[in-house]
Amino acid sequence: xxxxxxxxxxxxxxxxxxxxxxxxxxxxxxxxxxxxxxxxxxxxxxxxxxxxxxxxxxxxxxxxxxxxxxxxxxxxxxxxxxxxxxxxxxxxxxxxxxxxxxxxxxxxxxxxxxxxxxxxxxxxxxxxxxxxxxxxxxxxxxxxxxxxxxxxxxxxxxxxxxxxxxxxxxxxxxxxxxxxxxxxxxxxxxxxxxxxxxxxxxxxxxxxxxxxxxxxxxxxxxxxxxxxxxxxxxxxxxxxxxxxxxxxxxxxxxxxxxxxxxxxxxxxxxxxxxxxxxxxxxxxxxxxxxxxxxxxxxxxxxxxxxxxxxxxxxxxxxxxxxxxxxxxxxxxxxxxxxxxxxxxxxxxxxxxxxxxxxxxxxxxxxxxxxxxxxxxxxxxxxxxxxxxxxxxxxxxxxxxxxxxxxxxxxxxxxxxxxxxxxxxxxxxxxxxxxxxxxxxxxxxxxxxxxxxxxxxxxxxxxxxxxxxxxxxxxxxxxxxxxxxxxxxxxxxxxxxxxxxxxxxxxxxxxxxxxxxxxxxxxxxxxxxxxxxxxxxxxxxxxxxxxxxxxxxxxxxxxxxxxxxxxxxxxxxxxxxxxxxxxxxxxxxxxxxxxxxxxxxxxxxxxxxxxxxxxxxxxxxxxxxxxxxxxxxxxxxxxxxxxxxxxxxxxxx
Numbered sequence: 001x002x003x004x005x006x007x008x009x010x011x012x013x014x015x016x017x018x019x020x021x022x023x024x025x026x027x028x029x030x031x032x033x034x035x036x037x038x039x040x041x042x043x044x045x046x047x048x049x050x051x052x053x054x055x056x057x058x059x060x061x062x063x064x065x066x067x068x069x070x071x072x073x074x075x076x077x078x079x080x081x082x083x084x085x086x087x088x089x090x091x092x093x094x095x096x097x098x099x100x101x102x103x104x105x106x107x108x109x110x111x112x113x114x115x116x117x118x119x120x121x122x123x124x125x126x127x128x129x130x131x132x133x134x135x136x137x138x139x140x141x142x143x144x145x146x147x148x149x150x151x152x153x154x155x156x157x158x159x160x161x162x163x164x165x166x167x168x169x170x171x172x173x174x175x176x177x178x179x180x181x182x183x184x185x186x187x188x189x190x191x192x193x194x195x196x197x198x199x200x201x202x203x204x205x206x207x208x209x210x211x212x213x214x215x216x217x218x219x220x221x222x223x224x225x226x227x228x229x230x231x232x233x234x235x236x237x238x239x240x241x242x243x244x245x246x247x248x249x250x251x252x253x254x255x256x257x258x259x260x261x262x263x264x265x266x267x268x269x270x271x272x273x274x275x276x277x278x279x280x281x282x283x284x285x286x287x288x289x290x291x292x293x294x295x296x297x298x299x300x301x302x303x304x305x306x307x308x309x310x311x312x313x314x315x316x317x318x319x320x321x322x323x324x325x326x327x328x329x330x331x332x333x334x335x336x337x338x339x340x341x342x343x344x345x346x347x348x349x350x351x352x353x354x355x356x357x358x359x360x361x362x363x364x365x366x367x368x369x370x371x372x373x374x375x376x377x378x379x380x381x382x383x384x385x386x387x388x389x390x391x392x393x394x395x396x397x398x399x400x401x402x403x404x405x406x407x408x409x410x411x412x413x414x415x416x417x418x419x420x421x422x423x424x425x426x427x428x429x430x431x432x433x434x435x436x437x438x439x440x441x442x443x444x445x446x447x448x449x450x451x452x453x454x455x456x457x458x459x460x461x462x463x464x465x466x467x468x469x470x471x472x473x474x475x476x477x478x479x480x481x482x483x484x485x486x487x488x489x490x491x492x493x494x495x496x497x498x499x500x501x502x503x504x505x506x507x508x509x510x511x512x513x514x515x516x517x518x519x520x521x522x523x524x525x526x527x528x529x530x531x532x533x534x535x536x537x538x539x540x541x542x543x544x545x546x547x548x549x550x551x552x553x554x555x556x557x558x559x560x561x562x563x564x565x566x567x568x569x570x571x572x573x574x575x576x577x578x579x580x581x582x583x584x585x586x587x588x589x590x591x592x593x594x595x596x597x598x599x600x601x602x603x604x605x606x607x608x609x610x611x612x613x614x615x616x617x618x619x620x621x622x623x624x625x626x627x628x629x630x631x632x633x634x635x636x637x638x639x640x641x642x643x644x645x646x647x648x649x650x651x652x
Contacts, residue, residue: 301351
């Protein structure tokens with residue numbers, strides 16, 4: 001008895017072991033058993049000479065007949081003779097218990113596989129895809145920009161891995177990102193900081209990896225963990241990684257940890273610098289967005305053997321399309337606004353702002369249309385300014401520090417806060433040199449305080465920031481829209497003051513931009529979008545990092561606007577290239593122009609980047625040229641403590 005029981009236990013143990021190996025192993029075993037029974041019984045039909053439907057059958061035919069009976073009991077209905085009937089009955093009973101189980105297992109295995117795919121745990125076998133790790137509001141503009149960058153590519157793939165439900169991610173992307181075209185978007189659920197989960201999305205076969213931070217306090221920690229997880233492989237050095245960090249110290253730590261291999265963006269610094277520069281010129285925020293997105297103009301590098309031996313000042317007017325702003329050397333170093341006498345050598349490339357790299361053609365000689373210059377070169381004087389800042393969030397101190405670098409001594413900025421959300425003690429920005437900061441506290445029950453301040457003080461620029469604490473993004477944007485409506489009403493009631501005042505607003509949700517335009521804002525800073533545009537740009541063309549670093553860092557060059565009258569006496573029908581040449585004689589590189597008089601929803605149509613140099617334009621003296629200049633070599637700064645102040649001054 002003990003021997004029999006021991007044998008039963010061993011047999012059951014073997015059976016349990018087979019089941020534990022999974023559905024595939026069970027299907028294989030049942031398939032082998034079925035095949036063995038069908039082969040043996042089919043062979044017996046032939047060996048025992050049992051007639052099937054009145055005819056003797058061979059081994060192959062016998063196996064075929066028994067296989068039919070194992071799947072379909074009705075096949076034995078026409079059987080004659082008890083030997084055949086008994087054998088068919090055995091096959092049918094066997095089929096009921098074994099073959100049916102095999103079919104059920106296959107069906108349940110397929111169902112489980114489909115369920116696993118719905119959960120986003122299946123492997124992605126792609127090459128040359130863009131991999132996005134993490135989930136935040138930035139992901140929608142990032143995907144949108146990547147789709148634009150891949151326009152015309154039929155095999156474009158974007159893979160998203162985040163600790164979210166796969167179906168929910170796909171639904172939200174479909175709802176927020178339109179016109180996907182030929183791009184395939186694949187979502188997978190998993191922990192981006194887990195090497196095992198990362199293996200599902202083939203990161204080392206991708207063309208680039210974007211590590212997104214979330215909107216929580218530990219967002220930077222998650223980004224750093226994701227990049228460190230990617231470092232757990234020898235192929236890490238071949239990866240192109242762009243990481244989104246909120247704080248500059250975390251971005252520096254990530255760059256150091258990866259040996260400078262990963263491109264880390266400090267989003268708070270980036271947004272603060274862009275906002276500070278946009279505060280100085282109406283429309284500059286729109287210019288930055290057009291440069292950073294893939295839908296308008298782009299920064300590109302033009303290589304041409306004919307560049308060797310040409311002087312930089314000749315190249316400025318040697319392109320019909322494409323605005324020259326600098327030089328890239330063979331080691332990757334970028335020099336914006338280099339000296340005019342710089343001679344191009346082999347391997348040097350020209351840095352251009354253009355609306356189509358296919359239109360960039362180097363002409364054999366510069367073309368500089370003649371244009372009458374002012375008798376005395378004008379210089380827009382930098383004067384003190386007066387700004388109103390409505391709202392407060394953690395970015396505000398960084399913005400004020402950036403503004404302080406540009407402002408003239410004695411410039412004033414008044415901050416209006418809601419005392420129910422921010423205390424006056426929180427609005428402390430020590431170390432300001434040029435800005436005189438004052439704080440006014442209001443409450444939700446006083447909606448007309450903004451208009452009262454605008455009436456009592458002659459503000460040149462109003463900046464509306466969104467509260468980040470105590471409110472959702474929708475609620476914060478709603479408050480900003482209410483403030484814009486108050487300012488719109490003030491302009492209508494007091495046009496003599498309102499016409500001199502321009503408005504810049506921050507919007508947290510890109511979907512609210514259209515509402516802000518209706519409410520009367522001229523310029524926009526969509527925080528999540530600015531960072532998303534930069535991430536997408538560097539993921540596609542990493543070489544642009546040095547150009548953007550130069551444009552957005554305090555030590556580098558700057559994009560600003562100056563009156564046309566600073567450079568020329570405008571005449572109707574003058575080619576745009578004449579203004580380019582006139583500004584270049586002052587050491588400034590022109591990339592476009594902005595006509596005055598348009599605001600709100602019409603402002604975008606007033607900005608023209610990289611127009612053809614031979615195209616005639618009718619500019620007025622107070623229209624603005626959009627220029628790139630060196631902050632350390634600007635004649636307009638004579639006697640000023642910093643670079644030119646805000647647009648409300650003549651510096652524009």
